[in-house]
Amino acid sequence: MTDAASGSGARATDAPPFDGKAFARGLSLAPGVYRMIAADGSVLYVGKAGALKKRVASYFSNAPRPSRTTAMLAQVARMEVTVTRTEGEALLLENQLIKSLKPRYNVLLRDDKSYPYVLVTQEPWPRLALHRGPRHVPGRYFGPYPGVTAVRETLNMMHKLFRLRSCEDSVFRNRSRPCLQHQIGRCTAPCVGLVPAREYADAVRRATLFLEGRSDDLARELGEAMEAASARLDFEDAARLRDLLTGVRSMQARQYVDGRAAELDVLAVAMQGTQACVLLLAFRDGRNLGTRAFFPRTNGSDNPAEVLAAFVSQYYAEQPPPREIVLDRAIEDVPLLEEAFGAAAGRKVQLRCNVRGERAGYVDLARRNAELSLATELGSQAAQRARMASLQALLGLDAPPGRIECFDISHTMGEATVASCVVFDQEGPVRGQYRRYNIAGIEPGDDYAAMQQALQRRFRRAVEAPGTAGADATGEAASPPPHETARGRRPDAVLPDLLLIDGGAGQVAQARAVLDASGIADQVMVVGVAKGEERRAGHERLLLPDGRELRPGADSPGLQLIQQVRDEAHRFAITGHRGRRQKARNVSRLEDIPGIGPRRRASLLKHFGGLAGLKAAGAEEIAKVEGINEALAGRIYATLHGLQEAVPPGAPPRTT
Structure with a gap:
C-alpha cells in the first residue's frame, strides 16, 4: 500500500478552498481508500474505490448531489489516499479506518454488547459454556449468535445430549463428589473420574460435529455405533446411543429452509428520517437462532441502501459470514463484498436480494420486525428526551x-x-x-x-x-x-x-x-x-x-x-466486586505453599472433602494424609490459619 495527501493540515480562514478536480487529476486508476479531512484535522469521510481517480472526481463534478454530500464537501480542506493492490484490500482497510477514526459522515455500526459464542475449551476435560467478550480462553468458538437466549437454548440442549461439564476450573479441580448436574443427567462427572477419558473425548468430538452443522455425519456415526453395540450384545450402550441419536434427529427436524439445513442470514432495514434499524435473522444448520436489532449511526444519511451496505461491510468484516446473506434490497459493490467475504471465510459466500419462496417470507418477517424495533427505539428515545428535559428543569441547568x-x-x-x-x-x-x-x-x-x-x-x-474540536449539529467545524x-x-x-x-x-x-x-x-x-x-x-x-x-x-x-x-x-x-472477591477466593491458598503440587493438593481436598474441611482439621490430622509429612502439615496449618510460623503437630494453635 502507498499513501498520498494533498492540502494543508490547518487551513487558515482566508486560504483558497480545496480544489478537488485538480487533486483527482493527479490520482491513478488503482484501487484504494480515500479520506476527506476538515480544516481542524478531523476526518469527515472514509471511502473505498475500485479506481481512485474516477471515484474522487465524481464528488467534484457538476452532477446533482444530496445536500448532505454538499455540506460535507464544503468542509473539506484536504484529502488523503491509500493505494491498495486489490479492491478486497481496499474494503478491509476502509472498515478498519471507519472503526478507528469514526468519521463524521460515515454510517457507523454501533453495538454496546459483545457477541455471544458457544465455547468448547481446549484442556484435558473440555468445558462447554457461553462466552462473551475477548476470546482469550484457548478453545473453539462457535457463533456469533444473535442473542444470549439462542446460546442458552443451544447449551441446554447440548448438555442433555452430550453431558459435558459446564463448571469453572476452580470448581472442577476441587470437587470430591459429583454435583447436582450429574445427578440430573446433564454431566458425566469427569471431576471425580466417573467417566473414562476416551468416552468423554468422544462426547466432545460429537458435540463439536453438531456445532459445526454436521448433524448428518453425527447421526450416521451414532447409528453405526449403535448397531456395533447391539452386535456385541452391549445393549446398555446401544440404548444410550439410541437415545442420543433420537435427540439429534429431533433437533434436525425442528426447522429446515427449502427442505434442507440452511446456513444463512436475512437482513432488512427500516428507516424514519435519519433513524435506522437493521434487523438480523440468523439460521445455522437449519435452526432459527432468532433475531437481533442494530441501530447504526447514520450521521445524516436517509438512504436505506447506503445504510444496509455500510452495515453489511462493517458487520461481516468482524464476524464470520454464512454461506448465504439475503438482503431486503439491492446494495452497491455486491461482487466485491462476495469476493472479500469468500476469501476471509475460505469458501463461497453469496449475497442475494429479490428472493422467492420461503426466503421471501423470511425477508418480510425481518422487515416487519425491523419496523417494530425501530418504532420501539424511537419511543424510548422520546421518553429519554422527556426525562432529560425534566432533569434540566429539576436541577436548573441551562441545557439538558x-x-x-x-x-x-x-x-x-x-x-x-x-x-x-x-x-x-x-x-x-x-x-x-x-x-x-x-x-x-x-x-x-x-x-x-x-x-x-x-x-x-x-x-x-x-x-x-x-x-478536542468537534462539530455542531449542522456539520460545521466547532470547538465544543x-x-x-x-x-x-x-x-x-x-x-x-x-x-x-x-x-x-x-x-x-x-x-x-x-x-x-x-x-x-x-x-x-x-x-x-x-x-x-x-x-x-x-x-x-x-x-x-x-x-x-x-x-x-x-x-x-x-x-x-x-x-x-x-x-x-x-x-x-x-x-465487579463479586468477580474480584470470587477470584480471590477461587485461588486456593494451598497453591502458595512450597511443596504442595497438584497431586498433593488434590489428595488433601479429596481426603477432607474440600478446603473448609481442611481448614477445620488439626496439623496431626493433616499429617495422616498420604504424601504429607509433619513439617509440611505444619506449614499447611499455619498458612490456612494466617500464622506467621509453622505449627508443629500436637502443639496448640498460636494466634497472631
Missing part, C-alpha cells in the same frame, strides 16, 4: 446534560473494594465507556477514601487532555467544551456535564474536594443521591452544590432518570 457520570462503591466488610463509573448521554447508557477501579491502599470499609481515590484516577487524564458528549472518544479525556455520587454529604464532599484540587470544579456539576426514608425508591434526596436538598418524588421523570443511572452504577459496582 450531554454526558452524565455516576460513581458508586461496593465491598463486603471492606473486602475487595471496587468503584464503578457508568456513563449516560442523551441516547441512554454508553456501556463502552463504563469503568471499574479496584481500590487499594485504604483502610477497609472507608468509603470516603475509596470515593476519593476513584475520582482522582478518573479525572487525572481529563485534566491533562480536556478535549470539554464536557461534550463523545461516544467513541477516550472516556477519561472528557468531562461530564453532571456528576452523580451515590451517597450522602460525606461522599459529595470528597467529590468536590477532588474537583477543586484538579481545578475543574466550575466545569462539572456534582449532585449527591442520598437514600430516602427506609431506603424506599422515589424518596431519594438530591444534594445540590449550593447546599439545597431536593425531594422530587417518585412521579418526577428527572428523578426516574437519576434512579436509572444510580441503579446501573450500583449493579456495575456489585458485579
Whole structure:
C-alpha cells in the first residue's frame, strides 16, 4: 500500500478552498481508500474505490448531489489516499479506518454488547459454556449468535445430549463428589473420574460435529455405533446411543429452509428520517437462532441502501459470514463484498436480494420486525428526551446534560473494594465507556477514601487532555467544551456535564474536594443521591452544590432518570466486586505453599472433602494424609490459619 495527501493540515480562514478536480487529476486508476479531512484535522469521510481517480472526481463534478454530500464537501480542506493492490484490500482497510477514526459522515455500526459464542475449551476435560467478550480462553468458538437466549437454548440442549461439564476450573479441580448436574443427567462427572477419558473425548468430538452443522455425519456415526453395540450384545450402550441419536434427529427436524439445513442470514432495514434499524435473522444448520436489532449511526444519511451496505461491510468484516446473506434490497459493490467475504471465510459466500419462496417470507418477517424495533427505539428515545428535559428543569441547568457520570462503591466488610463509573448521554447508557477501579491502599470499609481515590484516577487524564474540536449539529467545524458528549472518544479525556455520587454529604464532599484540587470544579456539576426514608425508591434526596436538598418524588421523570443511572452504577459496582472477591477466593491458598503440587493438593481436598474441611482439621490430622509429612502439615496449618510460623503437630494453635 502507498499513501498520498494533498492540502494543508490547518487551513487558515482566508486560504483558497480545496480544489478537488485538480487533486483527482493527479490520482491513478488503482484501487484504494480515500479520506476527506476538515480544516481542524478531523476526518469527515472514509471511502473505498475500485479506481481512485474516477471515484474522487465524481464528488467534484457538476452532477446533482444530496445536500448532505454538499455540506460535507464544503468542509473539506484536504484529502488523503491509500493505494491498495486489490479492491478486497481496499474494503478491509476502509472498515478498519471507519472503526478507528469514526468519521463524521460515515454510517457507523454501533453495538454496546459483545457477541455471544458457544465455547468448547481446549484442556484435558473440555468445558462447554457461553462466552462473551475477548476470546482469550484457548478453545473453539462457535457463533456469533444473535442473542444470549439462542446460546442458552443451544447449551441446554447440548448438555442433555452430550453431558459435558459446564463448571469453572476452580470448581472442577476441587470437587470430591459429583454435583447436582450429574445427578440430573446433564454431566458425566469427569471431576471425580466417573467417566473414562476416551468416552468423554468422544462426547466432545460429537458435540463439536453438531456445532459445526454436521448433524448428518453425527447421526450416521451414532447409528453405526449403535448397531456395533447391539452386535456385541452391549445393549446398555446401544440404548444410550439410541437415545442420543433420537435427540439429534429431533433437533434436525425442528426447522429446515427449502427442505434442507440452511446456513444463512436475512437482513432488512427500516428507516424514519435519519433513524435506522437493521434487523438480523440468523439460521445455522437449519435452526432459527432468532433475531437481533442494530441501530447504526447514520450521521445524516436517509438512504436505506447506503445504510444496509455500510452495515453489511462493517458487520461481516468482524464476524464470520454464512454461506448465504439475503438482503431486503439491492446494495452497491455486491461482487466485491462476495469476493472479500469468500476469501476471509475460505469458501463461497453469496449475497442475494429479490428472493422467492420461503426466503421471501423470511425477508418480510425481518422487515416487519425491523419496523417494530425501530418504532420501539424511537419511543424510548422520546421518553429519554422527556426525562432529560425534566432533569434540566429539576436541577436548573441551562441545557439538558450531554454526558452524565455516576460513581458508586461496593465491598463486603471492606473486602475487595471496587468503584464503578457508568456513563449516560442523551441516547441512554454508553456501556463502552463504563469503568471499574479496584481500590487499594485504604483502610477497609472507608468509603470516603475509596470515593476519593476513584475520582482522582478518573479525572487525572481529563485534566491533562480536556478535549478536542468537534462539530455542531449542522456539520460545521466547532470547538465544543470539554464536557461534550463523545461516544467513541477516550472516556477519561472528557468531562461530564453532571456528576452523580451515590451517597450522602460525606461522599459529595470528597467529590468536590477532588474537583477543586484538579481545578475543574466550575466545569462539572456534582449532585449527591442520598437514600430516602427506609431506603424506599422515589424518596431519594438530591444534594445540590449550593447546599439545597431536593425531594422530587417518585412521579418526577428527572428523578426516574437519576434512579436509572444510580441503579446501573450500583449493579456495575456489585458485579465487579463479586468477580474480584470470587477470584480471590477461587485461588486456593494451598497453591502458595512450597511443596504442595497438584497431586498433593488434590489428595488433601479429596481426603477432607474440600478446603473448609481442611481448614477445620488439626496439623496431626493433616499429617495422616498420604504424601504429607509433619513439617509440611505444619506449614499447611499455619498458612490456612494466617500464622506467621509453622505449627508443629500436637502443639496448640498460636494466634497472631
